[in-house]
Amino acid sequence: MKKILLLSLGLIFSQTLINFSLESKFGDGISIKNSGSTEDSYNYFENLLDVNIQFNSGVSLWSQLEYSDPPIFGMYKNGLNKFYFEFSKDLIDVKVGDIYTLYGNGLGLNLVLDQNVDLDNSITGLELIYYYTEQLRLFSLIGKGQYNFRSNPAMINSDRQLYNTLFSGGFEYGTNNFGTLNGYFLNQTSEISKDMMVLYNNEHLDTRIGKEFYLRVPYEDFRDDTLTSVIKNFSWFYIHDYFDFTVEYSHNNYTKLLGENELGYKIYSSISAYLGGFGITYEYKDYNEPYFIQSISGAPTVYQESTSILASRYTHSINFGDEIGHQLEIQKSLNDNLNWMINISQANTHVGLYYNISSDTTITKQYKHSNPISLIFMNLTDESIAFKPFRQINTEISGYGLGEQLYFQIGLNQLDEVYKYHNTIIRDFDTNSLDQLISSVNLEIDSIRLIELGIINSQYQDNLDEINFIYQQYYEACYLWGYCNGLTPNEYAADTFISEYNITYQDSLDILESNHLENYTLREEELETELLNYRRDQLYEKKYSYEKQNIFTLPTRFSWKFKNGASISSYYEYQWRNVEMNHDYNLVDNTNDKRSTNIEKYNNQYFSLTYRSPSKWSITYFYDSESHVKKLNNVSWSEEFNKWIGTDFSFDINSNSQLSVFHGSQKGGRVCANGICADQPGFKDGFKLTYRTFF
Incomplete structure (x- = not known):
C-alpha cells in the first residue's frame, strides 16, 4: 500500500526539489557482555536512505528506505520503512502516513523516531491542523500503530508489543499578554496479548504494575485484553521579559491489565529566569500512572543526560508512570571566555511499600513520603530506600584561553540511586x-x-x-x-x-x-x-532487599587549534562506581548481619586523542579500561581487569559526505534518549565502517 501511494504521488505531482540522506553502517567482530564474561559473534549491516521531495503544488514527501541484515538493534528490515506526506494550503496543514508529532511537553502525546535506541512509537494515520484565526489553531489526529519495546535495555530485540488505535483533537490559543494556552483530548485503545501478561506477572518483585497484577489476577485468568485510555490535557506557556514559565497537566482515565478503570495524572512545570548575571532554570515533574503502560507519550525526564562518555553509561532509567522529581540548573558567565554550570536533579517514586509481620498476620504498608530536600543529601533511611531515590549533581567549567587556540572543559558528576527495591520486612516484637x-x-x-x-x-x-x-x-x-x-x-x-x-x-x-x-x-x-x-x-527486626549505586566521574576535555587549521583534542575521564546488593538484617539486639550483602567496586578510565588535519581527515586513538572487585561478607570472590583499545580514521570526502573506519575493541554501554535506553554490547577485535552522505 505504501509503495502504491508513493508511486501515485510521483505521477500526480511534478517535483521541484529532491534530496537524499544516506547512512550505512557495517560491523564485524565479537560482542562482549557482562564485563567481558560472555562473548559471541556480532555483526551488522545497516542502511538507511531518507528521501525528501518538495512538489510545486505545496506537497512535501518524506520517506525512509531501510535494508538492514541484521540491524544494530531490532529485526531484519528490507524495503520502505517509514513515510509521510504533508500538504499546506491557505489555512490547512495535512499530514498523512507515519505521524511523528509532539503535543505540549509530551505528557500525553509524543510520537518520535530515534534509531539510536530503536524507538519508534509512531502511528500510521492522518493529522489535520486548521488555522481558525491568527491566534487560534485547531488540530486533530487519528491512526493506528504497533509499538515494540523492551522489558530490559540489554536486549537486542524487543520482547513486548502494543497495538494502538488513537483519536485526538485539540486547540492552541496564543495571546500577546497572557501566553499560549493548549488543550486536547486523546482516546487510545491498546491490544495486549496473554504472553505479555505473563511477562508483567514475572516482574512482580521489581515494578508496581507487576506486583499489583501478580496479587490481583490468578494465572488461570490470563487472556488477551484491550486497554483503554482517555486523556484530557491542558498546558500554559508564558514568556516575560525576565522569565519563561510553562505548566502542563494531563488527566488519564485508563484501565489496568485485566482490570477496572484507574485515574492517573502527569504534571510538569518549568520556570527559567536571568537574575544578577545567573541563568536559572527549575523543573518539576509528578507522573502518577503506575498501572498504565506508556507507549505514545514521552514526558520531560527532568534530569540532565550527561555528555560524559563514562557517566552516560550509567544513567537513571526514568519511570514515566511513577516518579516525582525536581531539577535545578544554574549557569554563569564568569568572563568573556569562561563559563560555569551546575545541575542538580532528584527523583523518587510515589509509594514506598514494606511488609509488617506481627504475631498472627502479615500486612503490606506504606511509608510516609520522604522529604525531597532530605533526598538531595541521599540520607538513606528505611523510609527513603523504599521510594527508590535518585540524585545527580553535575557541574563543569569551560572556556577558551591563549587567544582562543585552547578550549577546555572540566567537570564533575555524582550519581546516587537505589535502582532496585524489592521489599523491606519489619517484624513487631513485644x-x-x-x-x-x-x-x-x-x-x-x-x-x-x-x-x-x-x-x-x-x-x-x-x-x-x-x-x-x-x-x-x-x-x-x-x-x-x-x-x-x-x-x-x-x-x-x-x-x-x-x-x-x-x-x-x-x-x-x-x-x-x-x-x-x-x-x-x-x-x-x-x-x-x-x-x-x-x-x-x-x-x-528488619530485613532489606534492594540495590543501589554510587558513581563519581571526573570528565575532562582539551582541544588545541593550530594556526594552519589543524587541531588536536583529548578526552580523559576517570570514574569510581560502587554497587551494593543489600540484604542486611537488623537484629533486636542492635547488631547487623551483613553476610548476604554483595559489594562491587569498579574503577573505569577513558582516554581518546584525535588529530584533525586541515585537509579534512582525522585519526583517533581510544583507550578504555575497567577494573572491578566483588565482595561477599567482606571477602573478595572476583577480581578482574579489562581494556578496550581501538583506532578510528575519518575522511570528509566532500562537504556532504564522510567515511569512517574503526578497528579494535569498544566497551559497550547504555545509550539513552529522552528517558528511553538501550544497551549496546561491547565490541572486541572487530571492524566498523560508517558512511554518511547528503545529496
Missing part, C-alpha cells in the same frame, strides 16, 4: 519480652551446638572403644590362653591386628583422631553459619 527472647534463642543455640558436637565426640569415642576392644581381645588371647607363638602379649596383639586390618594399631588410632579433628572442625564451621542464620531468622 518490647517487654525482648530480653527473654534473646536469652531463649542464645540458650537454644548453645543447646544445639552442644548436642551436634556431642554427637561427633560420641561417635569418635564409640570408634575408639571398638578399636581398643579388638586390640584387647588379641592381647588377652595371648596373656590368658597362651596363644602367643613365642611373642609377648603386646607383640602378639600388634601382629594380629596388622594381619587382620593391614594397618598398625597405633596408626589406626592416629587416623581415627585425625578424622575426628577434621570432622569436628568442619561441623563446627558449618554450625557457626547455621546457628548465625538461626539466630538471625529468630531475632531480626
